[in-house]
Amino acid sequence: MNTVLIVGGGAAGMLAGIAAAMKGGTVHIFEKNEKLGKKVYITGKGRCNVTNACDTEELFGNVVTNAKFLYSSFYGFTNFDMMDLLEDLGCSLKTERGNRVFPASDKSSDVIKALTKRLLDLGVSIHYRNQVENLLIENGTLLGLEIKEAGKKAKVYGDSVIVTCGGLSYQATGSTGDGYEMAKEAGHKVTSLSPALVPFVAEEPVVKELQGLSLRNVEASILNGKKVVYKEFGEMLFTHYGVSGPVLLSASSYAVKELKKGPLTLSIDLKPALSEEQLDTRILRDFEEAANKQFKNSLDHLYPSKLVPVMVDRSKIPPEKKVNEITREERQRLVRATKGFLLTLTGLRGYNEAIITQGGVSVKEVNPSTLESKLLPGLYFAGEVLDLDAVTGGFNLQIAWSTGWAAGSAAGEEKFKG
Numbered sequence: 001m002n003t004v005l006i007v008g009g010g011a012a013g014m015l016a017g018i019a020a021a022m023k024g025g026t027v028h029i030f031e032k033n034e035k036l037g038k039k040v041y042i043t044g045k046g047r048c049n050v051t052n053a054c055d056t057e058e059l060f061g062n063v064v065t066n067a068k069f070l071y072s073s074f075y076g077f078t079n080f081d082m083m084d085l086l087e088d089l090g091c092s093l094k095t096e097r098g099n100r101v102f103p104a105s106d107k108s109s110d111v112i113k114a115l116t117k118r119l120l121d122l123g124v125s126i127h128y129r130n131q132v133e134n135l136l137i138e139n140g141t142l143l144g145l146e147i148k149e150a151g152k153k154a155k156v157y158g159d160s161v162i163v164t165c166g167g168l169s170y171q172a173t174g175s176t177g178d179g180y181e182m183a184k185e186a187g188h189k190v191t192s193l194s195p196a197l198v199p200f201v202a203e204e205p206v207v208k209e210l211q212g213l214s215l216r217n218v219e220a221s222i223l224n225g226k227k228v229v230y231k232e233f234g235e236m237l238f239t240h241y242g243v244s245g246p247v248l249l250s251a252s253s254y255a256v257k258e259l260k261k262g263p264l265t266l267s268i269d270l271k272p273a274l275s276e277e278q279l280d281t282r283i284l285r286d287f288e289e290a291a292n293k294q295f296k297n298s299l300d301h302l303y304p305s306k307l308v309p310v311m312v313d314r315s316k317i318p319p320e321k322k323v324n325e326i327t328r329e330e331r332q333r334l335v336r337a338t339k340g341f342l343l344t345l346t347g348l349r350g351y352n353e354a355i356i357t358q359g360g361v362s363v364k365e366v367n368p369s370t371l372e373s374k375l376l377p378g379l380y381f382a383g384e385v386l387d388l389d390a391v392t393g394g395f396n397l398q399i400a401w402s403t404g405w406a407a408g409s410a411a412g413e414e415k416f417k418g
Contacts, residue, residue, distance in 0.1 A: 001026045004411045005145050005158040007132045007179065008165030009036035011397055012383025012404035014115045015077075016162045019408030021122035027412070028156070029119070030130040030147055036119075037112035038173040039166060043355075043397065044100075048108030050086065051079040051401065052394040053099040059398060063390045064196075064253045069363040070388065070399065073371070077405035079398050089114035100394050132178065135161060135185050135379070142186075142378040160378040160411040162371075164404060167357025167384040168193060179385035180360065186376040189362040191387045194260075195354030196253040197396070199244035203263070203344040206310055210238035213306045219272035220247050222255050222345065223265040230254040233272060243343065249355065250391035252348055256358050259347060268341040270303070279335050287331075291324040298323045302338075311337060356396050360387040370410035371403055380407040 004020040006013050009031035021027045029036070043049060052059070056078045060067045083093055083101060091114040092104035103110045119126065129149065136143040136155055144157040163182050166175035180190045214237045222230040234247030243266065258264055271279050283302065290298035296319035299308045312319050315334040317326060351357070361381050365374050373379040382403035390396050 002160065002412060002414050003158040004028070004160050004162065004408070005156060006030065006162045006164060006408075007145065007182070008163070008174075008383075009033075009126065010164060010166055010383065011037065011040050011400035012164035012407075013162070014112075014119060015401050015404030016164055016380075016382055016408030016411070017119050017124045018115070018122060019077075019405045020162075020412030021119070021124050021408075023409055023412030024414060025408075025412030027119075027122075027124040027408075028158070029124060029126045030132050030145065030156075031126065031128050032131045032174050034128050035112075036116050036126065037108075039170055039175060040112055040397070041108050042170065042173065043108060044102060046108055047102050047106045048111045049392075049394040049397065050093065050101045050103065050111060051082050051398045053079065053083070053095045053101050056080065059395060062393065062395045063388070063399070065358065065389050066363050066387055069366075069368045070402065072369045073402040073406045074398070076369075076409070077402045079394075081405075082398065082401045086111065086114055089118055098393055132165070132182075135182050137185065137376070140376075142376050160380060162380040162382060162404075162407045162411055163385055164382045164400075164407070165385060167360060168351045169195060169198075169354040169357050169384075171352060175357075175384075179381070183361045183381065183385070186373060186379055188365050188373065188375060191359040191362055193357055193359040194256045195348055195351045196256055196358035196389055197249045197355035197392055198252050198353055199239060199349045200242045200248060200252060200255075200266070200345045201347040201349065202242035202266070203346050207238050207242055207343070208240050209310060210306060211240045213238045213304060214245065215268075215270070215304075217272065218247070219269040220251060221267045221269070222251050222258075223267060224258050224261075229258050229264065236268070241349070242345070246392050253356075253358060253389055253391060255345070256348070259345065264345045266343040266345050268343070270307075270338045270341055276335050276339055279338060280331060283331060283334060287323045287326065291322075293323050295319055295321045295323055295326060314341070355392070356384055356389050358389045360385050363387050369406070371407035372410060378411075380411050382407040 002025045004025040006029045009029045094104045131148040133146045163179045165179040230251040236245035314337040317330045383400040
């Protein structure tokens with residue numbers, strides 16, 4: 001029987017374990033925490049955005065890095081396969097806005113329980129509180145793992161090893177970059193690493209004034225000079241240090257490399273459904289109703305109250321000026337400030353706030369069909385440890401499920417030794 005050793009019991013590790021055991025492998029999962037799926041547990045604010053119910057073909061458009069590499073994995077185990085698996089295991093699902101799929105109970109623990117039960121039913125051995133120290137490689141041959149349990153080191157032998165111990169994000173869950181070191185031991189290149197799906201730091205003090213303000217239906221554009229790095233419509237949030245929220249978390253994955261070269265400009269269109277002319281007409285209508293009011297008291301219909309003083313300031317219209325005295329030029333300034341609320345982005349927050357890590361084991365050195373190393377037979381990689389990442393909406397978890405399944409399926413098959 002083929003013995004498969006899996007390093008890390010997160011999303012990719014659990015799926016790799018199920019797939020390998022279904023192929024007849026004797027499977028061992030080594031997990032440094034006291035339970036499986038610690039990072040899965042906190043995804044989607046504890047609700048677990050399992051996957052995205054878009055057409056499988058659409059998954060690729062939401063992958064930021066190395067989408068083509070995922071062709072075999074995504075079609076070998078699709079988003080619908082993942083949904084079917086959980087439903088079959090008794091974990092009911094529901095689909096929300098943006099095709100995001102969640103457990104019907106809104107509890108990520110139900111996803112982990114279902115997958116853990118399936119692993120145990122298949123006879124998979126789960127070794128908790130086991131720290132994998134390194135790969136066991138002798139004379140260019142992979143023999144297994146060196147582990148540490150209760151302070152004691154031991155050697156564990158197996159036919160194949162699947163490294164699925166994640167990246168560097170949310171280090172409290174055990175993602176401390178161990179997989180990158182194992183990959184390097186085997187001679188693999190690890191590309192430049194950065195926090196991704198992470199909030200931005202902005203230069204302007206005004207963000208602190210707006211802290212906690214959430215804006216829906218805005219269009220965010222990130223610019224490097226005149227070059228548009230990213231442009232998307234959605235929801236955002238001001239924080240004490242900058243900006244966050246779904247539309248900007250996704251933007252961070254596209255802006256990582258550009259930000260390393262210097263600051264970028266964020267332009268927020270607060271009223272993307274209206275052209276400048278339509279917005280001007282709308283403002284005129286509001287002004288007619290508030291003709292005798294001071295300018296600072298006339299904007300409640302246009303912006304959330306927290307934003308009003310900031311927009312007054314940005315329009316450069318005197319706050320006490322009577323609305324019926326505001327000139328066309330002043331009104332145009334207000335329109336421009338609304339259609340282009342500008343901030344200077346100077347950096348990203350750290351790994352502890354990052355949903356994922358961008359960068360990882362170079363996919364050029366990994367077989368896209370089996371996820372096996374091209375450098376060391378019997379070594380496989382899956383999930384976040386690889387140089388693969390996507391935007392928010394369940395796509396990163398689907399990368400983990402699909403690559404875990406591919407690696408487990410390949411490693412679990414009996415290999416005839418000649």
